[in-house]
Amino acid sequence: MSQHAPVTPVSTYVNIFVALLVLTGLTYVVATFDFGLLNTPIALAVAILKAALVIVYFMGVRYNTPLTKVVVISGFCWLLIMFGLTLNDYLTRAWIGVAGR
Amino acid sequence: MQGTVSAHDGGHDAHAHNPNLQHHFYSMEQQLEASTLGMWLFLVTEVMFFGGMFLAYLIYRVIYPEAWILGSNHLNVAMGALNTGVLICSSLTMALAVRAAQTSNRGAQIRYLLLTMAFGSVFLIVKYFEYAEKFEHHLVPGRHFDMTLPQAGQQQLFFSIYFMMTGIHAIHMIVGLGLMLVILTMAWRGRFSASYYTPIEMSGLYWHFVDIVWIFLFPLLYLLGAHYSAH
């Protein structure tokens, strides 16, 4: 009747916590510089890294079954499908002209 | 995995060693795996739920980039950053509360759960002051919106999405606090130990998820125009 997850040492949690705070600071600092088109990709990259830390360590996905990992990844894939195919409309409106539009 | 089916309706199988094993499961492993999978699937639905709003955000930002920067500059970056920190603290204490259950430490469970709830409450209080400020400055979409702003209509779109996303996030925080109250009661009664701590673990997953949403909301809503105000 044992549970599967080994107990994570407190130090790991604290390290992740510090990393998250540092990354938050980093998000703010990089936002004050203008990288042009790269502004949002940089902000998103930091946010994704933070989310990944929370998911893998705080939420313990690294100790979960492969199935859970598939579920997590496919959730984000579906989000990308939704974003991607909608942008496929909005970003291509000017590509093919139609008389009267 | 042997054993006969007990016919009584009471939730606990006669052959189970652990009183927390429900009758329709064979073993605690099976029960835990079912709960974990169920919770993660639920979080996927939450991802898609917030995803709809992120899509609206994305499309309008693509169409109206300037209005998004103008709107973002009205938000209080300090309060947003403070709240990000507060939520990260709460995620740490939540993780430690689950760890306390894994190590059968009742006192630590209660302590960390209370801390988590305190951080959650601080978040909501800060959010209250932020919202109040928006009302003062007539930045709430609707009849009282300040129409003298440049691109006022499109900024209203920004603020509609801002209020919807942060509002639904705040509702999730409130639900999370209610959940924590239930978990706290269970922890108080000593329900969690190394042999059974599924409820506190599942609630933790939910809490971390709400934190993750904010991790994305903060840069996407608050920091769009930071490089303008800095210069």
Next chain:
Amino acid sequence: MSDVSQPRNSYLDAPYGLASWLLTKDHKRIAMLYLISITIFFAIGGLFAAGIRLELLTPQGDLWTSDLYNKLFTLHGVVMIFFFLVPSIPATLGNFLMPIMIGAKDLAFPRINLISWYLYIIGATVTLAAVFTGGLDTGWTFYTPYSSVSSQTAVTTAAIGVFITGFSSILTGLNFIVTTHRMRAPGMTWFRLPLFVWSNYATSLVMILGTPVIAITVLLVAAERALGLGFFDPARGGDPVLFQHLFWFYSHPAVYIMILPGMGVISELVAAMARKQVFGYSFVAFSSLAIAILGFLVWGHHLFVSSQSIYAGLVFSIITMLVAIPSAVKTFNWTATLYRGSISWQSPTWWVVGFMGLFTIGGLTGVFLGTLGLNIHLTDTYFVVAHFHYIMVGGAIMAYMGGLHFWWPKMTGRMFSDAGSKTSAVLVFVGFNLTFFPQFVLGFMGMPRRYHAYPDEWQVLNVLSSCGAGVLALGYALPLVYLTYSLFRGAAAPANPWGAKGLEWTIPSPPTTYNFEAEVRVDEPAYNYKSTREVHVG
């Protein structure tokens, strides 16, 4: 209902009392609760349809006002889709059979299963409240800005009702997925699963990935109306097409929520009625998953004329064609299963055969509509109406009726009238074609949907359609009579009245509360009609 011929401890009798039903955690009882609820909503939706067909008997639009007609077709759509079709097969047959088919005592989360029924009832009540507090006239599609700015009807209430019902659907899907993964009996490997389980699994994936998006979408509309926020309001720069993207991201896959379980039912019935293993089992199984996944990539074909970019239209049109592949895999494999099978013309077979013809027509006309150029002519005509009724009614409901008849003896422990069922199947088939085939012609001639008046020359076809609707209604009313009758006077059903394979036929009819009296072990593939060995239970 108790009778000496039934096992004394059947799930229907023990425990006894109203509270034991309303607070039950037994998946079989919850299935029965759903069965009763969705039957009521099917009847309500049918009444709205009757209102539509009565109006269309004459070209003048003289029976109802335009406003009332708008409400009738809207409510017909909302009730039939959200409160009948989406829960129909999964929540009744799926709920009842999924755990039994995989050798489990219950679904993984019995309490959540009950909650999902209550959410359904609450959502349905809220939506019905909208009917009585101003109605709803936006069409079931809730298109903005009409729904968010212009409509004077109870859109907010209805949106909240749909929102709540969505969570019922999500919880059912979540429960099914976890059950399929975690509750299978020893030996019940993925490729021994009955195809009904596969198709419900695929359906559940669509439910949990798509439904949250419709939930937030209707919530945005409700917030726009009630709180004055602006999301799709063109006056503030909002884009109504964005609403359509969000709406169809769910609502196109939702079509597969409605038809996939029906396909699963047909796979079961075809095998049982032909006494053969389903031809190409793994192809049929994976085609369900393929439909579920491809279903998420094609929603833009609803936006061909909504100022979506032409390029996106091309992309969506091409992907739409791909859906035909897994659908055809299923149809051909069912046909191949029937080939040289020893087909028994028992009453479920009649529904199956009806399904195959109607679904094929519905599917092929879908290819017409997915074709970008042709679609521009056919958009918003009765061709579209006919197409989706061929899938939803000719496909999904035919399958539902077939499955209901097939498993009725198992669910209730009673045999129903064979003649009644065959008559009903014929009436539905004839009535259905009479109702909807003329609509293909009308649509091709250009009759737009959602209008209550039309030029005189279209009256003949419309009268044919309305008459067919009468026959169809009779066909659906008949089972209500003989199935109800069977509950009280039907002969007691044996454990396996059709001589079918599958775990559900190895246990008594009706089953006991925990389904299996002993440990279940499975050591043979599904539909093992070649072998004389029985599935071992105990």
